[in-house]
Amino acid sequence: MTQKLSAVLDHIDADFDNSLQRLFTLLRIKSISADPAFVKDCKQAADHLAGDLSSLGFTAEVRSTGGHPAVVAKSADVGRRPHVLFYGHYDVQPVDPLELWHSPPFEPAVTDHADGRKIIVARGAEDDKGQLMTFIEACRAWKAVTGSLPLDVTFLIEGEEEVGSKHLVAFLDQHKKDLAADFALVCDTSMWDPNTPAITTALRGLVYDEVRITAANRDLHSGLFGGAAQNPIRVLTRILGALHDDNGRVTIPGFYDGVKDLPPDILAQWKALAFTPETFLKPIGLSIPAGEKDRLMIEQVFSRPTCDINGIVGGYTAEGSKTVIPSQASAKVSFRLVDGQDPAKIRAAFRAFVTERLPKDCTADFIDHSGAPAISLDWGMKPLAAAKRALTEEWGREALLIGSGGSIPVVGDFKRTLGLDTVLVGFGLDDDNIHSPNEKYDLQSYHKGIRSWARILAALAEMPKA
C-alpha cells in the first residue's frame, strides 16, 4: 500500500494543473440554489458531476429530489471494505453584493493573496466545490495509478445545502439501500490555520426564521400620518433590538435551557490555544468579542449558542430620501444552537418573543427557512483516528480535533436516517470569505487537500475490518 500511495501522490503533483482546470470548469457553472433564476445552472452542475464520475468508472445518476437534483454515484468494485459514503454539495450562495467582487464570481482565477499565498477566487472556490473536488481528484488519482480505489465509495452530492437541504431527509429515506455504507465522509469544514489540519467533531445547530411585520394596509406619507400611524420598522427594530442584553446574552426566555458548560479539561485546552481578538477579529477589522461577556471568545464561536440578524429590509432603501411610513418590514434571523437545545423550541420561543411585543393592530408572519440540532461526534471512532494519522503525515503537524461554529445538518441526518457516523475533514480557512464577495480557496488547500484524501483513503482501507 505504501508504494502505491507514493505513486498516487506523485501523480497528484504531476497532474495538478489539470485538477485545477477541472475545478475551474465546475466553478464556472452558476449553481446558486437560493435564486429560482438559476434552476438550469444547478441542473447543469449535477449533470457535469455525474458525467465526470461516470468517466472515472462510477455508476452515476442525477436523481430528482423535489428541488434541485442530487448526484448518486457508486464505485464499480462494490464489496471492498470499508465502504464510505462521501457527501458534498454543488450549490453555492448568492453573489450579492456583486459590486464588492474584485473579479466576476463565476470566472475563477488564481491570484496572489495579500500575504503572498496563491489563492483560487470564485463563488464556491471553497464552499463546497473546491472542497468536493479535493475528494474527487484523490479518487481520480487512485484510479489512474492503480486502476481501482482502495475501498468502496458512494457519492452523494446535493444541490440544496445553501438553502437548508429541504428535500434531503426524504431523499435519504427513499434511497436508503443505495446509500448504505460503513460511515460517511464530509468535506465542508476548515483547518485550524493555513498549515495545521483539523477534524471537526462538534457542530453547532441552526434555526433560521424570517419575520415580516405588517402595520398599515399601504405605504403612508410620514407628514400626513407620522405620529399617529404605527411604523413597522419601528416595531421591528424595537423587537430585534431587545434580542440581546447589555452583556451580549440572548434575552429570549428559555434560550439557554439545556446548554451545558464545557468540561474543565476541554476548557483548559481551549484556553491554551492562541485564539484571541488579535488573531481572530483583527483580520476582519474588529477588536471586541460581541458575544456573552463572561465567556471566552472561543466558546462564543464553538460552544455557545448565538443569535444573528442576517438581513433586514423595509421602506425606502434606494438613493436619496422618501418620507414614507411603509406598510411592512421584515428580517431574517438565525440562531446557532449547541448540544442540548431543541430547534423547534427555540423557533417557538423566538416567535413568541416577537408576537408578545407586537402592538395590537400589527401582525407578524413567519417563514421557516431551516432548523437542525447541534451535533457532537464520538471522539473515539476508528475512522477518525485513521484520518487523523493521514492528515498528520501529509501536513507534518498534528491534526487537531476541533469544534465548529457552523452547522452541517447532514451529519445528523446521516445518523438518524442511515445510521452512519461521519468524519468531517476539510481544508477551508477563516479568511476564505465563504458566503461573501471574493470567496477564495488557498491553492495549497486544494493541492494538499487532494493529497490528504489520497492518504486518508489508504489509511481507511488499512483499518482493522469491523
Add this chain to the structure above:
Amino acid sequence: MTQKLSAVLDHIDADFDNSLQRLFTLLRIKSISADPAFVKDCKQAADHLAGDLSSLGFTAEVRSTGGHPAVVAKSADVGRRPHVLFYGHYDVQPVDPLELWHSPPFEPAVTDHADGRKIIVARGAEDDKGQLMTFIEACRAWKAVTGSLPLDVTFLIEGEEEVGSKHLVAFLDQHKKDLAADFALVCDTSMWDPNTPAITTALRGLVYDEVRITAANRDLHSGLFGGAAQNPIRVLTRILGALHDDNGRVTIPGFYDGVKDLPPDILAQWKALAFTPETFLKPIGLSIPAGEKDRLMIEQVFSRPTCDINGIVGGYTAEGSKTVIPSQASAKVSFRLVDGQDPAKIRAAFRAFVTERLPKDCTADFIDHSGAPAISLDWGMKPLAAAKRALTEEWGREALLIGSGGSIPVVGDFKRTLGLDTVLVGFGLDDDNIHSPNEKYDLQSYHKGIRSWARILAALAEMPKA
C-alpha cells in the same frame, strides 16, 4: 367682476375634459427627481410646463438651478395688483414598490374609487402635478374668457421638492428681483375632508438623516464568526429600537426642548373635530394611535414632533436564506418638527444618540438629506380671508384653518429670502396615497380645485390695495 367670474366658471365646466387631458400629458412624464435615471424626464417636464405657460401669454423660462431646472413664468400685464407668486413642483416621488400598483404609474386613467368617487390614478396625480394644474387651468380659463388675468401672477415651478429642494434657496436669492410679489400662493396641501375645503396655516418642519453602521471589513459567515463578530444590524436595531419609549415619546435628549403646548382655545377646537382612530386610522388598517399616549391623536399629527424610520436595509434580503453577518447596515430616519425646534440641534442630537451607543469597533456615517424648521402662518393676513371666502363660496361649506403634519419648507424660504407670506390652499385628501403606490386625485378635487382658484384670483383682485 362677478359676471366675469361666472363666465370663467362656466368655461371651466365646459372645458373640463380638455383640462383633464392636459393633466394627463403632464402625468405621463416620468419626472422622478430622486433617481438619476430620470434626469431627462425632469427636464422634459420643465420644458413642457414652460411651453404651456408661454402659450397662455406668460414670459416663461426654464432656468438651471444646479440640480433639476425650475420654471419661472411672468404674466404679460405686470403692474396689476396684487401681484402673486404661485409655487408648485413638477417632480414626483419614486414609484417603488412597483408591483403594488394596479395600473402603470405613468399611464394616468380615471377610475372608480371603492366608494364610487371618480379618481385620477397616476404618480403625481395629486402631489403635485394635479394640484399645480388646478392653478394653471384657472389662469387658462381667465385668459380664455376675459383675455387677461384679474391680477399679476409669477410662476415658480421647481423640480426638486421631493428631494429636499437643495438648490432652491440659492435660486430664490439669485432671482430675487424676478420673483418679487406681494405674497405667495402654494397648492400642495389637503382639504379637511372630500367636501370641506381648508387653508393650512401651520406646517411641521423636517429633518431627514441617513445613518450607515459599519462593523467588520467584509461580510462574514455567521457559522464561523457568529457570536464573536459584531453584527451591524444588531447594533442598528438596538439603537433605532431605543428611539421611542413605552409611551410613544421620542427618547433623544433635548428632543422636546422648545416645544410648546397648544393654546387652550385651539385645543378645545381640535377636540371638537371628529378626528378619531375610527375616522383617521381605520381606513389605513390601524386602530391604535402610535404617538405620545398623553396627547390627542390630532396633536400627534398636527402639533407634536415625531420620529419615523423611513427605510432600513442590511444583509441578505432576497428570497430564501443566507447565513451572513453583513459588514454594514443603514437606515433613513426623519423627524417632523414643530414650532420651537431647531433642525440643526435635532440632527446633532440624533447623531449623538447613535454614536454614543456604538460599540467601540463600529463606525457610523451620516448623510444629511434635508432639514427645515416648522412654520406658523399669520391667521389674520388679508389674502387668507379672501381665499377663505372664495373657498367657502365654491364648496358651500365654511373653509377651515388647519395645521398640517407635512412639511413645505418653501414657505419658510419665501419668508426669509423674498420676504413673502404664503397662503396654502390645496385639494388633496388623506386617502390620496401620495408617496405610495396607486396615488390618486379625486376628479372632484381637480374640477372644483380649478373653480376654487378662479374664484380666489377674483377675490384677491378685489382686496383693498395694500
